[in-house]
Amino acid sequence: MNLSTASALSESKRQETSTRASRHIGLLLFERCCIYNAGVISEAFRLANELQPGSGGQPAYRLSLMSKSGGNIATSSSISIWTHHLHEYAVTDFDALFVACSKSEAMADRDPHLLSWLFGGERSLHDARDRTSETTVDGARTRPATVPIYWFKDIPMAAWSGVEAPVHLALAKIEADFGTHIARRVVSELQPQPLDHPNVMADDLSITTTTDKIHASASWIKENFSNSISISDAAEVAAMSNRNYLRRFKAEYGVTPQQYLMNVRFELICRLLLDSDLPVDKIARRCGMGNGDRLGRLFRRRYGMSPTSYRAEGGLGAEDLSES
Template sequence: MNMSTVSAPSQSKRLESCTRAARHIGLLLFEQCCIYNAGVISEAFRLANELQAGSSAGPAYHLSLISRSGGNISTSSSISIWTHHLHEYSVGDFDALFVACSKSEAMADHDPHLLAWLFGSERAISDGNDHTQRSASEGTKGRAPTVPIYWFKDIPMAAWSGCEAPVHLALAKIEADFGPNVARRVVSELQPQPLEHSNAPAGDMSVTTTTDKIHASAGWIKENFSKSISISDAAEVAAMSNRNYLRRFKAEFGVTPQQYLMNVRFELICRLLIESDLPVDKIARRCGMGNGDRLGRLFRRRYGMSPTAYRADGGAGVQEQMES
């Protein structure tokens, strides 16, 4: 996904004078933001620029990533994104502003500088999520144009159920500017392309999207946690290349497939240590950890105590250590 930004405030002013037709889109991000949401919004506008390239002298959209502190901010995937300081602009500098939190979350944050910046603009603003309000404001003549603010919950794709997905908001803006045909073409380009040589089990019609495939592979890992599992094995279940699978899996769950596997194993190990009298060596073999010695080394590295001590303390020592 292409996450293009303006290169510097002074250069952005020169760019603006050369490409006045470009609609300036702002994307306000916060620390530990979800990189997928930022990326899919950026990619939607990049594709709109590509599709409109022959119909205007410059790009249709100009995207700026901003944050309240500026500079590099960290994401939930441990990747840094460079941003402009929000005070380099005012809300009125944008044709639309996307904010990586809900309106209620922004109000609850109680940051006076952020709230003043968001709601103290001289130019009127409107709620981009309110389609009725947006349509009414667009049809009003004789008033200063409003800046629609598109609020979205910055959560992983798997948790989008019941929320308006960020990409839908970007598509709503593109449709409002260029019509449904361009928006549909952007949707078509955003869809993952089918694999020419799929290794997915024959007849499994439930795995239809990348997210479905990733979750199906996670389910397969849970079912086969006691076996020796490689990245290639899990990637084959998802019908993806190893590299793409690793990237997609971490974006979806926040951990690598190997870390996910170890989390599943240790969850059962801890439960068996408390709820059963099985010897440590037998628990290790049952949970795919080889033998008791290997389990002991990994358990101490993970929890700071031996499996025997964990069992004697009823798991309390680990809980206290994790909470401290």
């Protein structure tokens, strides 16, 4: 059998399987998940439904969002997403399962119950770890004999460099089901700008400008201002070296990342002093300032008065604030 005949048969078989009932895709999310990653996976399969209709009026794919608790879960952007409870399904209910495994959380080390659901039975953690390492092409982790499980690091798009982007995994599934042509069309819809080279595929989706990366890191700082944040942490989000990140950030915002962080913190501190009755010490802890003594020293240095005086006087005038 020559290559052209084999290719034709393969395409024929793919077209034949594409006419079956909707493929059920599961997307397992966790609290504080990145809403962009969930959205881009969902959008890829939605576009595939438009470009490759299923049979009998059914879509080619149907997507179920799940979490361990079910119901509304919070995302890193403080937007809630509604999800099904994990145990409404078995893994075998799906044609493929996508798992938002965060970079900072080693799921296999912290949740044996989840692994039991994923792989079945009360196996040891060591055995479960071994099973999660069974790898196929495109970064998929497979449950033996049946359902492919796609693990991805649930991190901001700016930090995708060097890792398998979630959208790439969704495109790999679409390409496996419906061929390169449909996958390319999904790419063109996700990224409507003309591609510079006819052979460019999904890899282009991970290319972002330096400005995009700096803005993403600034958003990350705003979301995590109450935590201890280092330059290395923020530079990692932007996928840059510390030195380059500091230079680029200051060029974009006119302040260093540390100053930007303090501006974010003090903006909330001032709001809480005026709009709440929280004690200064509690405000300090909530805003990542340690304790009331430290907040008092920094507040006086910044505004020339103590936090309690600021509260008593109803804040600063617009002119004073602009000068600070």
